[in-house]
Amino acid sequence: MRRFLVGCLSFLGVIFLLLGGGLGYLVWRGFSAFEEAKAPALPTHLLLTLAIQGEPPASQSNNPIKALTGDSLSLRDIVSRIDGAAKDGRVQGLFVDFSNAQLSPAAAQDLAAAVQRFKAKRKPTYAFADTMGEAGGATFTYALAAQFDRVWLQPAGALGIDGLALERPYLSEALKAIGVAPRLDQRHEFKGGIDMFTEAGLSPALRGSLQKLTDDLLGQAVDMIAKGRNISVDDAKAAIDTAPIAAQDAVTQSLIDQMGYRSDALRALKDTSRTQATVSLDDYHVPDTLPNAALRIAVIEAAGPVVRGGEGDDPFADEGSFAAGRVVAAFTAAVQDPTVKGIVFRIDSPGGSYVASDTIWQAVRAAQDAGKPVVAVMGTYAASGGYFVAAPADKIIAQPGTLTGSIGVYSGKFVLTGLWDKLGIHWGRIASGASAGQNSPNRDFTPAEWARFQESLDRIYADFTQRVAAGRKIPMEKMDAIARGRVWSGASAKDAGLVDRLGGMTEAVEEMRALLRQPADAQLRLVDYPAPQNSFDKALKFVSKLEQTATRIEGVRTQLEPLLNGESLYAPVNVNR
Template identity: 40%
Template sequence: MKRFLIGSLAFIGAMSVLFVVGLIGLLVLASASGPTVPSNLVLELDLEDPLPEYVLSNSLSGAFGEEPTTVHDVVDALEKAGDDPRVKSLVARVGNPGSPAAAQEIRDAVKAFRAKGKKAVAYADTFGEQDNTTVGYYVASAFDEVYIQPSGDLNITGLTFETPFARDAFAKLGVTPRYHKRAEYKNAVNTYTEQGYNAPHREATERFTQSLFGQVVRGIAEDRKLTEDTVRGLIDRAPLFGQEAVDAKLVDGLRYRDEVMGTVKKDAGPGAELLYVHKYLERAGRPHTSGDTIALVYGVGGVSRGKSQSSPLGGEQVMGGDSVAAALRKAAEDPHVKAIIFRVNSPGGSYVASDTVRREVQRARDAGKPVIVTMGTYAASGGYFVAMDADRIVAQPGTLTGSIGVYAGKFVTQAFWEKLGVNFETISAGRNATMNSSDADFTPEQEARAEAELDFIYKDFTTRAAAGRKMPLDKLQGLARGRVWTGEDALANGLVDALGGYPKALALAKELAKLPSDAPVHVEVYPRKKATSEVLSELLGQKGDNSEDDAASVSAQAPFSALMKSVDAVYSLGARMGLFEHQRASLYSPMPRASWE
């Protein structure tokens, strides 16, 4: 009996081993037989909606469908495809690619793809139908050919920035904005304290509008082989009907989608297949996957203390100082990392959190790891603060940056509540205990402390910026004062070092790491992308293995995104009216509302 049991157990064990081996074999076979890249391929790209800059490592979007294609995905895919003989061409539906800086990143990638002998065709059902699509067409003009369907039009009417001013509305409500700022161009609070553009606000806004508009006009003129005066004249005539756009040489023909697709597939040769860019990237792999390691760290969203945040299903992102600092720290401590590329796309936020990130940039450099910042749509105020100590700063011409300044304050709502018949009474201990309260104005002593805080932060910001940019302090202060610049003007003023995007940052990383320009490198994102199981564990409250792992993680909010957005909208309105708390000193530069789609 004993022998029988032992024999049975041995048989079961052997069968278990065979089962595991067989299962592994099936998995390997399944992996090997997965989708491959067709031998004759036309890449397809959807630019109907803006591309996100980055998907945080806590996102569950991949578990409920495909993750969104990011700006960097497009750059990587087109770089890979440019050297892939299976890829014959690119066809893209273009609508609203986002900001001018995002448009320039995509345009650069398309042009690099074409420079390798590959054809690129853009189409749209219409560039407009009541919407301004100037920047959308700006992207399309970088392609070899541009088509719209016969019923479409070309609504390239220029660029518009709209800024609401609500001082009188607040007065009617009985709400008093009590804000202080450094300096005169720091216009974040003007929405509350002014009823129109003051002189510095108008000057800065007109300058960066004209800078952006000039970039768009030059790009279209160059790509469509027209003069800048001609392009400006066509923009002033717009919207243009379809045949008018063809006659003006802005569009190559009036074709429906099926006609465009049929032609590009025919031109690619027999058996040509279409494959979306993100699918191609999954199957073909990214470029830069072997050789010395270059770390890529993202800092996306408003800067806040603590962890980076995002709804796990998507939505607005917050650049958590702890998370980004930990990612920079890990990259700096990794002996395999030769340099760090830091992608910043942020309008700023917390002074303290910005300084937390800046410190790790400084420490990485002290450890011998070059840091190269590449700026996205904006890297302003706190977004510039985190970047200013890098070895090199790269911006797109259309990046909005600078805004070296600070503001702080609160809304005094006592009269508002009196109108509603609500009376707040306060009992406090400590002379300045009510300093952050919205129920009472600042006392003279509190006002003096608030002004002193801004003086300290502004001096710190400008002093550090001058040191980081190796610029005399008085010159830096002349460029600061809270003023926003385009990347084009920032380069002329010495606030950035070069114009470009990811490829330019990578070239500088190799140079500063003393690697040959043609050396293969492995670009690795820090921190690594989390598995779905890890994200679910975090949602359930599980922490990392140690403080470093925990700091490098992100905060996964409850997956009720629609509800969260509604609650957040109500809270934001209340916060702006001072119903919750005093707003501490902020390195923040809210971008004006733009009509450039």
């Protein structure tokens, strides 16, 4: 048995070393070829093609496998490349396949604006899908497709534009049945983060708040469809209320232009544009025509839950993670770079750690104190901690469908003593100090601990609302009504004073020009902070992690081998006197 364990550890170490060495060579060759193929010589006249899979990621990925396959274009990448193509004389049209797309409101609106800017250059745009939302849920995906000049749908396909719905399970009875007691609380009635564990169903307050949110978002989709397809609002509403709509019926209702297959749609665009060559958007790079004198603006992307700590060493992690250490380091580098004149902070987060949010908030303020204006631009989400970090920005931009606000807090724990009793599990406990282990799931809060817990929620909520009020210049007597955990659409948030302007990066750049007192036609060079890793660096990081793992396994094997062989683990001790 001992020899078997030692052998297993040795085998694992060898495997990881082989993986590190072999993958090092293969990945190096693969990425070298990939980098060479990534920028092919483009024809003088071309059509751009794009197949959207699900929803494009909010930030760039650090995953080497995604980079190797080319599946790494972020939403910002797509928008910037379409914008660049609009000005590129080589590009004659745009073809997008929506067969596997599933877009959020904000992402659809961001892409729709880019498509409109492309069309403004009198370049044709064609949308195709074999079916759109086979199981429903394609309302905003279709709202984006409706902005194209021509929309094609496969004959067997349908439009699953069945509106918007929110569903959530309520687990309080199930938790009680298994002996789990939620000890949670929130500030305030609209926060909605813990009610699924503590209540039997939606409260009237939360139901009303979420109903207003979905009604607001659906109204935005209806307007996009009506304007894009040049039909009445009533007809757009009727289409949504009678979905799914078969392809032939969609033609009759002017929701699509033609039935056909992908090859048919692409051929039609080629004929219309008199252009045969096609280039994937992945392989297209916007020509750099900016003068050297263009003002440099740092772009800092952060997506996902707001967490404490640094960016970490995970080779599969996203470069745009919302780790406080990574974001603060990016702000610090931008502030210290004398060539950077301002910062655009791209946020896509449902929230997270209050302490991490506070750390990032201070970095935003430090940039402003250094004389560098900050414009926050929001993606799909910028809620709770995601809104907290935006609050001090000089300007805040959001899409109409961005989910933002949620100015509130919740916290607590689950007490598992009832579950342990049912399972016959007993915990021994030793503690020193009256409050030791107060966050343990193996005991309830004492009355004194619960009172302090309530005080901490009040303190965090008061701090949150005061900072938003100061950053947004909202009187405190109005702030509480805007806060209380309510989630706003971007459009409603603008009306409430939480957002300055609706839009995306284009509008953020315009606001930055104004803050820097530059003319409307001043050219700004957007520079990512930190600089994105190239594919080779990502591969090296990946291989390095494999080698580190092999080293650790070897270290464990070396330490365990004497014990497994029956030898002493004790070593002489040197005592310094």
